Amino acid sequence: MDYQTLTECDFFRFVSQNTEAAKIRIAYDEFSQTIFHSYVEAGNPYRLLFALIYAEVELQSLHDTLSDEKDGKAAYLKKALALVRRMLENLQTQVPPLSAIPLNNSPSSFRWTGSLVELIEVIYALDEMGCINDGQNDIKELTAFFGSQLGMEIKDSHCYNAYTDMKRRKSESRTYFLDRMRERLNLRMQRDDAKERARR
Template sequence: MDFLILTNNEFFRLVNDGADGRTITASVYNEFIKEVCAVCCAPPSERHHLVFTLAYIETELGSLHEVESSHANHIRKALFFVRRMLKYVQTQVPPLSIQKSDIPIPSFRWTGTLIELVELIYGLQEIGCINDGETPINELTGYFGKLLGIEIKDILCYNTYANMKHRKNESRTYFLDKMRERLNLRMQRDDERERLRR
């Protein structure tokens, strides 16, 4: 789309040349408005160009509006209409950024139990390593749920935590304890392999 397209008409030529206000008839003004509407109906592939086109004509009309002339009323109305259309179009056009489909989505999914995930999330919140521990637990569970492809309803999260609190063992953090134990064993195995290589 040619972003100068809205300057190639009789209305813009007359106001730009400083023509007498009487030569700008209602039909000339209406033709300009129809052209703006036609441009705004551009196919989706040209939507980003549409924003540039409207921004350009807004700038041109804005500069002409500041100059005293006999057709200031027509310019003001045209400028108002272009600004309204620009505002509308900007809400319809996706941002000029990478489309979602272009971003690779990791195929990670949680394969542990829900109670293990909830225990991990509560542990992360309590230790304060995500947003200094200021993020509410329901927001954290929602985030990790989306990240790992599992739905964690608020009530289920709170019930799971309540069940963890009712555990009878000395340590009630089964999953975190198991994780700590397994990680320590892995480091011991790695140490042993390094010792054998020497």
């Protein structure tokens, strides 16, 4: 769940435009249902928590801007704001603070045996493809995660310097490691195909 999911509902668009009250009411109902479904189905309660916090800020801003309106917008904004705040209160009693999450300090049985630049190349490629959390990551968080899983400490300066080195490469393709990976994986599949043909 992206933190902007709730603010992308029609309700936010309708209350900021000249929309008739009936449509705003329907959009408010859909907004409420989205919150309730997200609450019930929350696989990651922190994502819902962040989405509610973001929605609260946006609703408060809209309410402050439109509080003098007499066409019902302010009333629905007030209701939506109250709902989001009640859900936040309820969720916060069930979700421990991030600082309370125990870190897994057991050493991993896996370690990176390639070069740091090669690992950074893979991490940047995964980030660019949006393969982890739909691409909603900070590259520093990703490098810290991979480093912790593979027994490496990757400082921000290491990450930046490695990426800068990659960009300075003069070849037609600057993704040396990814190119070698692609080539080696294709060769492996060709070998497997040849073995299968030999068994027939």
